[in-house]
Amino acid sequence: MSHFANKLSASVYVAGHRGLVGSAIVRLLTQRGYNSIIMKSSGELDLRRGPEVDDFFRKQRPEYVFLAAGRVGGIYANSSYPAQFIYDNLMIQSNVIDAAFRHRVKKLLFLGSSCIYPRCAPQPIREEYLLTGALEPTNEPYAVAKIAGIKMCQAYNQQYGADFISVMPTNLYGPEDNFNPETSHVLPALIRKFHEARERGGDSVTVWGTGQPRREFLHVDDLADACLFLMRNYSGDSPVNAGAGEDLPISELAGMIREVVGYRGEIRYDHSKPDGAPRKLLDVSRLRNMGWQPKISLEEGLKSTYQWYLRSTGQGAGTRL
Numbered sequence: 342m343s344h345f346a347n348k349l350s351a352s353v354y355v356a357g358h359r360g361l362v363g364s365a366i367v368r369l370l371t372q373r374g375y376n377s378i379i380m381k382s383s384g385e386l387d388l389r390r391g392p393e394v395d396d397f398f399r400k401q402r403p404e405y406v407f408l409a410a411g412r413v414g415g416i417y418a419n420s421s422y423p424a425q426f427i428y429d430n431l432m433i434q435s436n437v438i439d440a441a442f443r444h445r446v447k448k449l450l451f452l453g454s455s456c457i458y459p460r461c462a463p464q465p466i467r468e469e470y471l472l473t474g475a476l477e478p479t480n481e482p483y484a485v486a487k488i489a490g491i492k493m494c495q496a497y498n499q500q501y502g503a504d505f506i507s508v509m510p511t512n513l514y515g516p517e518d519n520f521n522p523e524t525s526h527v528l529p530a531l532i533r534k535f536h537e538a539r540e541r542g543g544d545s546v547t548v549w550g551t552g553q554p555r556r557e558f559l560h561v562d563d564l565a566d567a568c569l570f571l572m573r574n575y576s577g578d579s580p581v582n583a584g585a586g587e588d589l590p591i592s593e594l595a596g597m598i599r600e601v602v603g604y605r606g607e608i609r610y611d612h613s614k615p616d617g618a619p620r621k622l623l624d625v626s627r628l629r630n631m632g633w634q635p636k637i638s639l640e641e642g643l644k645s646t647y648q649w650y651l652r653s654t655g656q657g658a659g660t661r662l
Contacts, residue, residue, distance in 0.1 A: 345405055345448060346573040351517035354379040354403035356388060356437055357410030362452055362510070362522055364517040366407050367564035381523035383410075389432040391439075398444040406441050407568060408450040410435060411637075412453075412483075416549070418524040419480040430486035442503050449505040450572055451494050453487040453580060455621050456538040457509060457555075468509070468580050477618045495578045497563050504576050508568060511584035511623050515561035516649045517640065531595055532647055535602040544597070545607040552592030557607055557622050559585045563635040571632045571655070576655060584623035585635055598636050601643045 353370060357363035358380040370378055379401055386445050388410050412422075412429040419426055434451065441449045445526045458466045459474030471491070476484045496503035518529040525533070531548065538546045575581060595608050607645060628634075 349374045351404045352377045352378055352402065353405045353407070354401065355407045355409060356433075358474035359517070360379040360409060360411075360413070361515065361517050361548070361561050362564060362568075363407070363409035363521040364566055365515065366409060369562070369565040369569060371493065387475075388436055389429060389438045391432075391536060391605050394436040394440045394441070398440040398446075402444060403441075404435065404447050405572065405578045406446050407572075408437050408449060408451045411438070411452075411486075414519070415526045416479050416525040416529065416615055417583060418612075419483055420630075423482040424580070427482035427486050431489060434486070434490040435493065436489070438505065441505070441522055442497050442501055444585075447504065448572060449494070449503070451490050451505065453491055453507055453509045453567075453581070454484070454622055455498070455509055455511045455584070456484045456618075457487050457491065457580075458621070460618050463470075464620050465586075465622040466582070468627060469584055471510075471580065472659060479615055479617055481654075484493040491580050498578055504574055506571060506577065508564075508571060509579040509580045509582050509623070510564050510567075511557040511582075511621070513558050513559055513561045513564055515646055518561075518646065520650060527556065527591060528594065528643075529646075529650075531598045532643075532650055535595075535599050535604045536647070537648070538606055539602055540602040543606055545564055545609050546595075546596050546604065546659075547609045548591065549611055549612050550591065551612055552595065552610045553590055554616045554618065555588040555590050555620045555622065556594065557584050557586075557588040558594070558639055558642075559583065559635060560646075563637050566636070567628065567633055570631070571628075574631060579627075581628055582623040582625050584625045585639070586625045586629070588620065588622040589639075597640065597643060599638075600646075653660060 460477040462470045491507045497503040514528040518531045519525045
């Protein structure tokens with residue numbers, strides 16, 4: 342077991358602590374008793390600016406880093422802002438990874454994404470399928486940036502003997518998710534759509550695409566648990582997939598969310614909108630074989646996420662119709 346596991350006073354920097362993943366990591370670190378967590382908002386520290394990042398690492402001297410900062414979004418956001426997605430992510434991860442090496446961080450965990458894998462990769466997707474085929478065009482700039490982050494961690498390990506690891510999560514959801522209809526991923530977007538349709542008494546909800554693509558979803562608190570597990574138990578160049586190990590069609594997800602929200606109207610599908618990749622199921626056998634598995638079921642996670650959405654929008658616990 343690593344030094345990280347048995348020294349609760351170790352200084353731990355969580356980059357992107359206000360985001361979906363970063364906030365979950367901070368919650369879990371706090372629950373586990375870590376008492377020297379370093380957090381800086383983007384207003385306090387712009388990770389795209391190298392001199393600022395270097396100055397921060399020189400002054401703070403974090404021992405461990407969770408690199409969960411970055412620009413993220415769904416199909417609409419990726420298609421609309423490709424330049425920001427590739428630039429922001431490349432600059433953030435390049436600055437943080439290099440500063441972590443130069444200021445002697447003991448271990449860094451880089452958060453990637455399942456979109457790094459080829460669009461038509463065999464299912465389930467194994468870690469070694471990286472760079473074996475063309476990417477999904479709708480989020481290629483983001484995927485290219487994340488692939489560069491993995492390769493950068495590998496290069497620093499190989500050239501300098503760093504201990505930088507990469508984790509590739511599947512589709513995530515949970516507290517602090519982004520519910521903005523223009524920039525959110527499919528699950529929070531559907532929660533908001535069904536809730537607003539219920540509130541206004543709408544007779545139908547329109548879902549992008551055909552409803553046929555299959556997706557895998559992991560609660561972000563489970564991912565945080567996997568990240569701490571890997572920080573304690575894994576060192577190596579290969580990225581590690583983190584997922585639920587099972588997927589479902591978007592149409593089935595929509596039905597589950599309709600039930601959780603208590604909406605009684607019809608679900609329609611807009612076939613003029615893109616589906617994205619037909620399937621993205623991760624092979625999680627590597628992480629399972631290390632001894633980790635998720636604890637939160639999709640049904641349980643959807644219920645708690647909807648309750649969080651209601652509280653965060655000032656709507657209390659909600660009333661089922």
